[in-house]
Amino acid sequence: MEKKFLGQRIKRNEDPRILTGRAKYMADITYHNMLHAAFLRSDYPHAKLNSVDISAALEIPGVIAVYTAEDLGDLWHPGPVLVPAPHSIPGIKANSRTQIPIVKDIIHHQGEVIAMVVAENRYIAEDALAVIIVDSDPLPAVENIEDALKPDSPLVHEELGTNLATYVRQERGNFAEIKTKADYVLQQRFVMDRGGAGAMENRGFCANWEEDSQQLTIHCNTQSPSGLRNSMAAWFGIPEQRVRVVVPFVGGAFGPKVMTNQPEEVLCTFASIKLNRPIKWLEDRSENFIGTTAERMQVHDCEITFNKDGKVLGIRDSFLYDTGAFNPYTATIPLNTQTHTTGLYNIPVFLTEFTSVFTNKMIVSPVRGAGRTYGVFVMERMLDMVARQLDQDPTYIREINLIPADAKFPLETGIIAQDFAQFVLDSGNYPAVLKKAKDMIGYDDFKKNIQPKLRAEGKFIGIGLVLFTENTGVGPYEGAKITVGNSGKVFASSIYGTQGQGHFTVFAQIVADQIGCRVEDVIVETGDTDKFAWGTGTFASRGATVLGNAYHHTAKLVRAKILATASRLFNVPEDELELGDGVVRIADVPEKFIKMGDLATKANPMRGTIKPGTEPGLEATGFYAPPYGATAYGAAAAILEVDPISFNIKFHKFVFVDDCGTVINPMILDGQLHGGIQMGIGNSYFEKLVYDENAQLLNGSLMDYLIPRATDMPSKMEIGHLNTPSPLNPLGIKGVGESGTIPIPPLYCQAIEDAFNLPGLFISEVPLSPSVVYQLVENAKSKKQGELL
Template identity: 40%
Template structure:
């Protein structure tokens, strides 16, 4: 632990040997699916005519809602209900009577190949009664048009939390400010889209399903219920996943149900591989919010009262409940402790793609609101922006710090540990904060505009309820580890192996990790919320400890020693100080199983040892055969990682192009398991954040058509748009909540992007930045509006 161990996954990934869902080969009889999707943002379906499809060669089945029976015909589940979600709505696997966004699934065609399936889709004739759509938060709030007839005001939910009396505190404060802020939509955009393959095994009466998901156990439970199968009849296997970033935690997607439904009905394997346009218009987006902030503060910039209202665009349905706006409303506070805080949000329907967590999951919006406010307070008082922040920090001796709010997991928002003043000092040093004004003046003298910004965040990571792990020492001495959550590129096979090697005392290369296979670990939750290292890492550590305890017990018996005198090094148990008195872990594994068929060398070697108590049964009560350890980790609440980013940008006075001159990150995720992997997560997060701040948006027109549904027009940054170097420094304040003292690191890099770029561009331009992302064209427009104020 703590070493920058090279990722064991990279050989495969870098050489093109990764194996993704589309690579799963279920044989020549496999059929391929395509989906007819709504071309309208809002319409009633009057008729679906599939006549022209039926005589097309190679088509095996066409499903519309009318063809679905039982639970399949019901709406998809609302995964995370909440009392405030008074008007939660979910779509059907195939649209029933009405469509509410461009891209909503209407019909599902299964054919010999995807080409024929798409030909068939093109032949289906749907008669629509096109309805006026609701696009954008302004239209949603106006409530003149409704997305769902039975949801007045398009209001899915309204939630208010308050600590103290924020409005009174603001009214009584020496200084007051108001800010109106907007932030636009983006999306996860994993390079591998969604995909599902299913094979019904009639001989075994069971279903095998491969799917590109962040929760194989969740998909398994959903598929079992929807298809009327017992859980024990369904195996879900998650092979390599080419990126998730949140969108693949949503489940079940319509195709995740329709593929196995068709596979069972047709008796043939069925595959669905989403294409890029489908991913844009029928998976999920995030980020779109409008915010109104009122703040009251004293002469030092201490926030005495903070009152935030925001409006959250949840798209056409709410399958993932209120997780995103709840996170915005609670994590907005970051490292600060306002005197009083009130937050109220409305989650509103629009006729657009659903909104579900995308890396950061509501935090980028919250960070943006809070950090824009801090900058505005500093500007108002004429104080250094770092001073105003420092005046509001929770101090190191105040942990655990309870904000008095309820977090996304339904538990109290209580920070476990952190050291924000130390982080800020490191960041100022790393970016050269104090030297910047001189540099800025020097550049200005040359006609160049440079600006610096910073942003701080706190991220609740490692939310429950639990993860488990199973560690099995084979008679070969190799160690097989299984944990149920999935992997979408994080390097779990490396870090979990590191943890097992450390705890069990085996060589790193002897440990093999499997994730996301319900056959190996049927109890699991999933990979989201920066929880894998904390949750499965802790479970793996605990399971390895159990295996170790058992190994020592058996070895002590075999070596006639006290377990306390034994050590395990490189897979060999020996008596400390007496290296000749030793036994391989593989041999211990043989001894752990009374059925000692001598198939291998370890079994032969085991014959020299005698273990067990002849007065007891071969497997005594409370014992199990085999050298295995299984354990679960379930924390009382989330653990809170934190960080601070700073960026120096240059803006072109003529073209308004923004160039990144320096990007600095100070990050605290407790103890580091593998610093190289943590830095990789930061690099990826920063890159994704640059995309969200400077390049990406979802360009919906007023009729609800997504105008940039391709990688040509949705400007995900290339490596050429990302700075060559990102300066990173770590702080390690361990979490007291788990045995390893770790906190999550997966999402952090993307959280402060909108805030930090807004701050830096504002500093360079002397213009208030209130809307993100910002393109050169947007910045030019903003410049003109300041030159010619209306």
């Protein structure tokens, strides 16, 4: 009987190195003749740059070079569009502006690079930044996305004549018509504001151009090693095969590290070629707040139509989306919003349109949750509006609007997703997830027996329960190469970004199941483009689904080679062989076996002859491409208490139920959810990038930008699972990386409203803060009933 590792709680292969401080991260990359870069960044969000005087900087001992835009010559140009506009959608408007490596004439956002210093060390480099003199004239800045589209607004890109970046309208059914047939139509404005990714490790990049061998080696904590290789190859006219990207251990990413063609990448590579020396840049926390990317600023104008029985007939959602100063990622985020709004609900009519707007703020690119969060936010909030209008329990309104368990999956939604394919719900049992969450949180008991008592004691304690979907595992593809080596170790390489998700273990589990070896004997490598060349990158919760299935498929190819080779060797049919514990044996004659390493040696003989057409070795390369994304879903529920003095929040109970199909490693799965929930809590109550009216960031440090700490979290996140395998891929996997984050903001809103139980209290903007909730509650107290909606 062969042992199965899939589904087992297996300790991580990577931990011994991580836990002993031996794992190497970007800051550990070093060359003996390495130089250090630092960047002068704009203080102004919008300005005309007149001149940059670098003479004093060049005088400082230890400063090797200072570069400004003119030094780049023909290499100065905007970066490529990373994700194209969804041109198949009729009526689309698309204006594209991508970031430039270094400011030449117009500064478009605070933090944009004006000059680069290369020095013996970072201390000296920063001394040099301090003496560079910039002459610039500030221009009126575009901060507010609603004002940005008014005719008298300043323009981020003057030559466009507008701040409109993208407009997309998608409609299922006819909203105008359904609106006339419904018993009720409610309208509401919703706002979600910006938050950062906040990985503990900032970005880092090290370029080493070796003139003699014409080889460029890049170390970077990117989420997309292949994307970075391809972009640097294209930018500098070097064949990809001469560009090697190596990704060391990465200290978290959560989205922004997927960006390529960032100014620092281009400039470090440029400087390395120019100086023929390795150049390293480690982003510091200050730079991270203004010079990387962030997410989450949307303003929604929504309508929901429903009948008095609570059945929703249709939804309209018209929203604005802040894309920042440039839009290399075009519409991934707002398309995610569009596909995740009606989610797991049966909403016959859906009109969704967005206008993406340029502002003088840091570029927006996906951050964990990536647009899905807003869709879920407005939908869940609108269902709460329906519940309140009809004086029904919120979970009842959800229950009667869910897609039923016996629906004929796959269900087409008619809405184009971020992968430009139609968003399809592949499988699931939505009523079951609602029921499980209700049971786990003890919903009915709390409402009926517990809450009334606590309310009588004067406590502000409320319950919330919300549902969500997460479209995961989108294409285009991933691939892997697996080799059984002479040592018996299995080398399983791919090109992907790995930032703590346990890839070195979960992929090893998948491979070990096919090869018949121990999990710790599978060495997974995801970060060296010289070991494997083909892949796309870490985004959209696609690692387990897309790369996992690529590993599975490839391991099966290797397994076939193992069986064929051993069959020839033992002269028995393949079906009489068994793989396990690192050996191949004849099932009925257990003492007759060969170690996997010895078999690998035999499969690659150094002398003699082999059958013509035989591929040497126990090695295969394989790929997996999904037709469209697999959709995970789930529910979050909480009982929380608001402190009447501080308005800080304490959780009494926190429940999360998730269906991500087949589970690879339950321990790692729960860990992914825990971290996602933490970020969702940040997005709800702590984390907000605050800009003044001139688009200047007011809280660019961890002293003022608050990431949830241990004492801010529920004392226990109870995790429940359903397992509906996805029919889209052989392993039945759906992704999970972003699930934890997605439903938390509407959960907070619903539970806080329930805690105060004031008719006039309805929360439509996040992130919240104690001060904001205090104000909302005070306003609600002075409102009369009926003023709410």
